[in-house]
Amino acid sequence: MENNKAIVIDHLTVAYDAKPVLWNISCGxxxxxxxxxxxxxxxxxxxxxxxxxxxxxPITGSIAFSTMEDEQVPYKKMxxxxxxxxxxxxxxxxxxxxxxxxxxxxxxxxxxxxxRPGKKDKNVAKQMLLKVGLPTFASRQISQLSGGQxxxxxxxxxxxxxxxxxxxxxxxxxxxxxxxxIIMKLLKKLVEEGKTVIVVHHDLQTVEEYFDHVxxxxxxVIAQGSIQGAFTKDxxxxxxxxxxxxxxxxx
Amino acid sequence: xxxxxxxxxxxxxxxxxxxLPGVFLVLxxxxxxxxxxxxxxxxxxxxxxxxxxxxxxxxxxxxxxxVGVATVWAIEALQQTKLLSNDAAIGIIFPLFFSIAxxxxxxxxxxxxxxxxxxLMGELAFSPFRRLMFLGMDLGPxxxxxxxxxxxxxCLFIFLFYKELKIxxxxxxxxxxxxxxxxxxxxxxxxxxxxxxxxxxxxxxxILVVGFMVGPPLAAYLxxxxxxxxxxxxxxxxxxxxxxxxxxxFMLDTTIAGMIAVVTGVTTLTVFVFSPKKGLIKAFLNxxxxxxxxxxxxxxxxxxxx
Numbered sequence: 001m002e003n004n005k006a007i008v009i010d011h012l013t014v015a016y017d018a019k020p021v022l023w024n025i026s027c028g029x030x031x032x033x034x035x036x037x038x039x040x041x042x043x044x045x046x047x048x049x050x051x052x053x054x055x056x057x058p059i060t061g062s063i064a065f066s067t068m069e070d071e072q073v074p075y076k077k078m079x080x081x082x083x084x085x086x087x088x089x090x091x092x093x094x095x096x097x098x099x100x101x102x103x104x105x106x107x108x109x110x111x112x113x114x115x116r117p118g119k120k121d122k123n124v125a126k127q128m129l130l131k132v133g134l135p136t137f138a139s140r141q142i143s144q145l146s147g148g149q150x151x152x153x154x155x156x157x158x159x160x161x162x163x164x165x166x167x168x169x170x171x172x173x174x175x176x177x178x179x180x181x182i183i184m185k186l187l188k189k190l191v192e193e194g195k196t197v198i199v200v201h202h203d204l205q206t207v208e209e210y211f212d213h214v215x216x217x218x219x220x221v222i223a224q225g226s227i228q229g230a231f232t233k234d235x236x237x238x239x240x241x242x243x244x245x246x247x248x249x250x251x
Numbered sequence: 252x253x254x255x256x257x258x259x260x261x262x263x264x265x266x267x268x269x270x271l272p273g274v275f276l277v278l279x280x281x282x283x284x285x286x287x288x289x290x291x292x293x294x295x296x297x298x299x300x301x302x303x304x305x306x307x308x309x310x311x312x313x314x315x316x317x318v319g320v321a322t323v324w325a326i327e328a329l330q331q332t333k334l335l336s337n338d339a340a341i342g343i344i345f346p347l348f349f350s351i352a353x354x355x356x357x358x359x360x361x362x363x364x365x366x367x368x369x370x371l372m373g374e375l376a377f378s379p380f381r382r383l384m385f386l387g388m389d390l391g392p393x394x395x396x397x398x399x400x401x402x403x404x405x406c407l408f409i410f411l412f413y414k415e416l417k418i419x420x421x422x423x424x425x426x427x428x429x430x431x432x433x434x435x436x437x438x439x440x441x442x443x444x445x446x447x448x449x450x451x452x453x454x455x456x457x458i459l460v461v462g463f464m465v466g467p468p469l470a471a472y473l474x475x476x477x478x479x480x481x482x483x484x485x486x487x488x489x490x491x492x493x494x495x496x497x498x499x500x501f502m503l504d505t506t507i508a509g510m511i512a513v514v515t516g517v518t519t520l521t522v523f524v525f526s527p528k529k530g531l532i533k534a535f536l537n538x539x540x541x542x543x544x545x546x547x548x549x550x551x552x553x554x555x556x557x
Contacts, residue, residue: 086425095421096477101478108426108429111414112430157425
């Protein structure tokens with residue numbers, strides 16, 4: 001049963017300064033499906049992603065990745081098969097770089113230390129810019145991009161990683177409708193190609209339309225499952241209404 | 252080689268060596284940490300001097316570089332407690348280390364070359380007097396060779412780790428996900444900055460090193476949107492500033508390093524005002540254009556309302 005899971009998280013607890021952010025999380029992300037991680041602000045969605053990407057060491061628990069070739073391996077052995085899209089507000093867009101420079105960064109993981117990106121990498125990067133609908137933007141300054149274009153550049157960078165698993169932190173936040181459609185179309189195509197896509201999502205309105213699978217999080221896993229089975233009013237209420245009680249504890 | 256030529260040569264090499272790591276300090280917004288380093292390496296120089304009793308010992312370099320890195324570590328350890336603001340952490344560590352060094356010099360090293368003035372201000376004019384001799388051959392000013400080696404190390408570091416510096420500076424989280432440790436690159440850069448500061452203190456003095464590190468890259472940043480062009484312009488600015496600075500200092504018979512720092516300040520401010528891409532005037536014109544556009548739109552709304 002577990003071999004249809006791309007990521008299996010087992011009893012994961014994460015804390016900042018002895019304050020638990022994620023508590024005893026056990027969940028799985030299906031291979032070749034689009035899964036949304038949903039929860040209110042401060043529920044630990046970004047922390048969950050950062051734990052998956054090995055930025056944060058958990059107190060207990062484990063995270064294992066599987067693809068066609070590998071079974072249940074830790075992040076370090078898989079990092080070139082995992083693409084990451086951080087929130088685009090976390091970087092300085094005045095940095096002196098062109099769009100192509102940024103997309104090329106997606107190739108760096110395959111290159112490793114010291115090696116420079118070559119012609120082949122540049123071609124991959126340009127191809128990905130075409131996919132996100134920005135074929136003429138290669139030599140454009142990143143400071144001149146709109147919010148939606150920034151997000152598409154970040155997506156192109158993740159695509160250039162040519163990974164099997166895509167982990168994205170709020171890729172649809174603050175983007176225009178056109179960009180949202182382009183991004184969702186691309187994500188669906190990735191899934192059709194057998195890739196696994198995990199998205200931290202904030203817009204409850206679009207969950208049913210966009211995703212196959214959902215994981216509700218508010219410090220703990222509240223519910224998970226297919227959209228048909230798990231995306232119920234009851235689970236939404238549990239996730240969003242409990243946040244006042246959780247976190248404060250009993251003294 | 253004439254003396255003024257030798258001094259200019261030393262000045263150029265010092266300026267370029269300092270400016271190169273400065274590119275990434277400016278882009279990372281850590282210029283104040285480098286300000287701290289350039290001062291606290293003095294403590295390392297003094298401590299290593301007490302051990303070796305030799306100002307020319309390479310141990311001096313290593314000791315001082317280590318203290319520079321320790322400064323960064325101490326500042327970051329304080330910042331990570333989240334009990335005080337980032338610049339406050341710099342404000343505690345930097346004067347503490349620096350003043351201990353000053354006290355040690357004034358108290359115990361009064362009779363050697365390590366006098367406070369020279370350490371704070373440095374003096375390029377003296378650089379031709381301390382020469383490097385090899386098998387009885389005069390190879391030129393000692394400072395020139397020291398700084399050439401440091402310049403070479405800096406060039407090599409940036410050349411080898413260009414991609415790593417770029418990605419960790421632009422997007423540390425993404426870099427970490429790919430396996431390029433931002434912490435490792437950060438400490439690598441800080442080691443280079445410390446080493447450069449130690450080498451430059453002798454000719455430029457610890458107060459002015461940060462000006463040499465920050466001025467040219469800042470001017471270059473305002474002139475271009477490409478990283479490699481920014482590095483090239485940084486080198487050019489450092490070169491021009493130091494050549495003009497040396498000439499002016501001789502004309503006005505004043506401190507050379509100080510004059511270069513003044514020229515650097517003037518050129519950087521000039522670029523800040525006049526830069527065609529990101530300058531003050533350009534920003535002002537842009538704002539006026541936007542204002543006009545908005546006024547126009549407001550007018551049409553008013554007319555439609557009538």
